[in-house]
Amino acid sequence: MRAIILSVGDELVLGQIVDTNSAFVSTKLASIGVDVVRHVTVGDDQRGIEDAIRAAMPDCKAIIITGGIGPTADDLTRQALAGVLGVELDQDDRWLAHIEAFFKRLGRVMPPGNRIQAMIPRGSKLLWNHNGTAAGIHSMFNGVDIFSVPGVPKEMRPMIENDVLPVLSKQTGTSVILSEILHTFGVGESAVAEKLGALMDRNRNPTVGTTASAGIVSLRINARFDSMSLARKSIAATIELCRSALGDVIYGSQDDTLVTVVAQMLKDHRKTVSTAESCTGGLLAKYLTDVSGSSAYISHGWVTYSNAAKSSELGVDAKLIEHHGAVSEVVAGAMAEGAMKNSGSDIGIGISGIAGPDGGTETKPVGTVCIALASKTSSTHTRTFQFPGDREMIRDRAAKMGLSMIRFHLIGRQMGF
Amino acid sequence: MRAIILSVGDELVLGQIVDTNSAFVSTKLASIGVDVVRHVTVGDDQRGIEDAIRAAMPDCKAIIITGGIGPTADDLTRQALAGVLGVELDQDDRWLAHIEAFFKRLGRVMPPGNRIQAMIPRGSKLLWNHNGTAAGIHSMFNGVDIFSVPGVPKEMRPMIENDVLPVLSKQTGTSVILSEILHTFGVGESAVAEKLGALMDRNRNPTVGTTASAGIVSLRINARFDSMSLARKSIAATIELCRSALGDVIYGSQDDTLVTVVAQMLKDHRKTVSTAESCTGGLLAKYLTDVSGSSAYISHGWVTYSNAAKSSELGVDAKLIEHHGAVSEVVAGAMAEGAMKNSGSDIGIGISGIAGPDGGTETKPVGTVCIALASKTSSTHTRTFQFPGDREMIRDRAAKMGLSMIRFHLIGRQMGF
Numbered sequence: 001m002r003a004i005i006l007s008v009g010d011e012l013v014l015g016q017i018v019d020t021n022s023a024f025v026s027t028k029l030a031s032i033g034v035d036v037v038r039h040v041t042v043g044d045d046q047r048g049i050e051d052a053i054r055a056a057m058p059d060c061k062a063i064i065i066t067g068g069i070g071p072t073a074d075d076l077t078r079q080a081l082a083g084v085l086g087v088e089l090d091q092d093d094r095w096l097a098h099i100e101a102f103f104k105r106l107g108r109v110m111p112p113g114n115r116i117q118a119m120i121p122r123g124s125k126l127l128w129n130h131n132g133t134a135a136g137i138h139s140m141f142n143g144v145d146i147f148s149v150p151g152v153p154k155e156m157r158p159m160i161e162n163d164v165l166p167v168l169s170k171q172t173g174t175s176v177i178l179s180e181i182l183h184t185f186g187v188g189e190s191a192v193a194e195k196l197g198a199l200m201d202r203n204r205n206p207t208v209g210t211t212a213s214a215g216i217v218s219l220r221i222n223a224r225f226d227s228m229s230l231a232r233k234s235i236a237a238t239i240e241l242c243r244s245a246l247g248d249v250i251y252g253s254q255d256d257t258l259v260t261v262v263a264q265m266l267k268d269h270r271k272t273v274s275t276a277e278s279c280t281g282g283l284l285a286k287y288l289t290d291v292s293g294s295s296a297y298i299s300h301g302w303v304t305y306s307n308a309a310k311s312s313e314l315g316v317d318a319k320l321i322e323h324h325g326a327v328s329e330v331v332a333g334a335m336a337e338g339a340m341k342n343s344g345s346d347i348g349i350g351i352s353g354i355a356g357p358d359g360g361t362e363t364k365p366v367g368t369v370c371i372a373l374a375s376k377t378s379s380t381h382t383r384t385f386q387f388p389g390d391r392e393m394i395r396d397r398a399a400k401m402g403l404s405m406i407r408f409h410l411i412g413r414q415m416g417f
Numbered sequence: 418m419r420a421i422i423l424s425v426g427d428e429l430v431l432g433q434i435v436d437t438n439s440a441f442v443s444t445k446l447a448s449i450g451v452d453v454v455r456h457v458t459v460g461d462d463q464r465g466i467e468d469a470i471r472a473a474m475p476d477c478k479a480i481i482i483t484g485g486i487g488p489t490a491d492d493l494t495r496q497a498l499a500g501v502l503g504v505e506l507d508q509d510d511r512w513l514a515h516i517e518a519f520f521k522r523l524g525r526v527m528p529p530g531n532r533i534q535a536m537i538p539r540g541s542k543l544l545w546n547h548n549g550t551a552a553g554i555h556s557m558f559n560g561v562d563i564f565s566v567p568g569v570p571k572e573m574r575p576m577i578e579n580d581v582l583p584v585l586s587k588q589t590g591t592s593v594i595l596s597e598i599l600h601t602f603g604v605g606e607s608a609v610a611e612k613l614g615a616l617m618d619r620n621r622n623p624t625v626g627t628t629a630s631a632g633i634v635s636l637r638i639n640a641r642f643d644s645m646s647l648a649r650k651s652i653a654a655t656i657e658l659c660r661s662a663l664g665d666v667i668y669g670s671q672d673d674t675l676v677t678v679v680a681q682m683l684k685d686h687r688k689t690v691s692t693a694e695s696c697t698g699g700l701l702a703k704y705l706t707d708v709s710g711s712s713a714y715i716s717h718g719w720v721t722y723s724n725a726a727k728s729s730e731l732g733v734d735a736k737l738i739e740h741h742g743a744v745s746e747v748v749a750g751a752m753a754e755g756a757m758k759n760s761g762s763d764i765g766i767g768i769s770g771i772a773g774p775d776g777g778t779e780t781k782p783v784g785t786v787c788i789a790l791a792s793k794t795s796s797t798h799t800r801t802f803q804f805p806g807d808r809e810m811i812r813d814r815a816a817k818m819g820l821s822m823i824r825f826h827l828i829g830r831q832m833g834f
Contacts, residue, residue: 017440039436040458281711306717312759
């Protein structure tokens with residue numbers, strides 16, 4: 001089954017905003033076996049929208065239109081749709097009452113302009129919008145399903161999932177698609193792929209693919225089967241195989257982030273952490289406090305950017321710095337221990353490195369970062385990393401590696417495969 | 418003059434990546450007076466690309482194609498182009514030698530697949546790529562200019578600016594376009610617009626428009642004139658009017674960020690700063706160390722997330738916290754003073770607030786943030802802000818406001834208009 005996605009909006013053709021809706025709709029349609037053959041974007045012009053719908057008709061069995069169903073004079077998708085269908089716009093009394101009630105709850109009278117949002121082409125079906133005043137429209141014309149949905153992503157997305165996909169998946173005969181995402185940190189994409197081996201075979205079902213973003217290598221597992229029970233069983237088996245292949249390198253699934261996973265583990269283990277940062281300049285502490293309720297596990301952090309600060313605030317012996325340099329395992333270790341001791345926390349993390357672009361040497365090039373973990377229960381553990389990329393990337397990877405070291409400490413394992 | 422932008426790539430129609438190229442090309446074409454009437458995206462399919470080019474031909478005088486000119490078997494834009502033009506592909510010996518030399522410099526032999534990148538449709542013009550192996554192609558067909566450029570943004574962007582715009586601006590009769598961007602922080606977009614008044618009139622030349630992103634409201638000034646000297650004079654006069662209207666709220670231009678501007682000011686004034694952060698959890702220190710060489714002005718930072726940490730590390734009197742609450746101007750002031758004193762810096766910034774989503778009260782709702790600036794040269798200055806948005810946004814705005822307060826302190830003025 002072929003589909004075409006049509007985006008409507010002057011702000012899109014003028015390039016003032018990037019169209020992210022088409023990519024979202026594409027991935028959703030692909031997941032139920034629909035072939036998206038084209039994305040088309042046109043401005044807020046009735047004739048242009050009509051032409052685009054007519055041009056799409058012969059090439060597909062479904063058209064998804066996003067945008068142009070707002071309350072203002074430049075929202076013209078419904079009028080264009082009626083034009084193509086050759087019908088009048090009828091008022092949907094139920095939706096009108098719903099919008100009026102919506103404004104009443106806000107203590108306002110509905111502006112007259114919003115009345116248009118209750119008008120839909122005669123013979124079309126209204127799609128309820130649970131997140132705004134722009135109802136969707138489902139029309140049928142010459143055997144093509146035409147869906148008009150809002151351009152606002154948070155209104156569009158649920159409508160695609162709840163109203164569009166069920167209709168189209170009946171026609172593609174794809175009974176069940178299940179997807180799962182697993183996340184890894186600390187190993188490269190090619191190393192992950194090598195460990196997965198034949199699991200990444202394109203002809204396999206479920207399929208396993210990898211994507212890398214900001215140091216996180218994620219596995220996307222897609223299962224397509226005739227029955228839900230078979231899909232569930234198969235995807236669970238594949239997840240198990242991926243977990244066997246990659247072990248503790250997998251830190252989470254779906255919406256998990258390193259921060260949310262480590263935060264939850266610290267809470268579960270009732271452990272507290274403190275930070276002593278040089279090159280990351282506070283980024284690890286920022287990550288650790290990204291989630292609400294982080295005061296349960298962090299109370300103190302230090303940014304000791306100068307050598308003097310490392311000594312005065314964390315008690316790092318100035319001689320250690322003189323002998324080994326600020327970027328050294330012993331200094332990172334002393335920083336971690338100082339943070340733990342001063343704060344009374346269970347774990348201390350020390351980070352010292354060269355984020356660049358300046359400051360690199362032959363023996364300690366830009367990207368060299370020493371990270372130490374001190375704890376009350378074991379001896380201080382320090383590692384030296386060589387991170388690639390620019391200053392921003394090096395600092396990000398170093399702070400994430402700090403999170404990862406906390407995670408491996410709490411599960412009581414060595415980092416890596 | 419009308420133009421159509423065509424994006425080519427399976428990853429785009431499948432929704433695996435979002436097409437940002439079309440928006441970029443649109444804004445560039447708009448800046449020289451070209452009307453973009455449509456964006457179209459198709460997959461890596463020769464027939465599909467040919468159909469899309471043929472469908473666009475009658476509706477415009479220029480087609481910009483991004484993507485599909487790489488070295489692999491699924492890159493089919495050049496073949497589709499030759500198909501539409503009805504000509505053969507010829508080898509460009511100069512470009513072939515250039516690619517071969519490129520690989521040689523990397524110590525590698527050119528893979529045979531890359532040879533296709535030196536093939537262009539007979540009669541078309543090759544556009545030199547200074548950033549990769551995919552040369553662009555400029556074709557003319559039935560009075561329509563067709564430009565094929567790489568899909569990789571950093572290769573595509575300079576080619577649009579250096580090869581496409583000069584050709585098309587000759588046809589639109591726009592001789593000279595000059596653009597300038599000014600950045601403001603700390604006031605809303607509507608307040609900026611109100612101050613600018615008639616400067617934002619759409620019929621004005623140069624035009625002045627505003628965009629808001631991550632708390633930064635930017636002014637885009639575009640001048641279109643017949644001569645460079647007139648354009649230069651006019652844009653300078655408009656910039657002067659904008660500066661008169663907005664004053665010190667404008668912190669920079671073009672690629673300036675709050676961080677780079679404040680960092681340079683601290684260096685120029687030979688002043689040092691230290692941070693004492695509660696709700697921002699290290700983000701202000703992270704911002705201050707975003708640029709290389711930041712050790713010139715920052716040596717110490719504290720993340721004092723708990724009340725005990727505020728007292729033990731920064732000497733904040735526990736009674737103050739008890740009486741006024743941790744989120745109060747006096748506590749933020751004491752944090753700033755403690756940081757300044759402990760570090761010996763010229764300036765101390767203290768931040769205490771409620772980033773949410775939990776922790777808000779009736780008198781101190783989520784988004785309430787107190788920020789204090791202590792300095793050796795003046796009494797401690799504290800302000801309470803009510804930032805909108807979610808946890809991430811509140812923390813970002815609070816840290817940026819900390820930067821902004823440093824800036825206003827250094828120029829010796831009050832914040833705001």
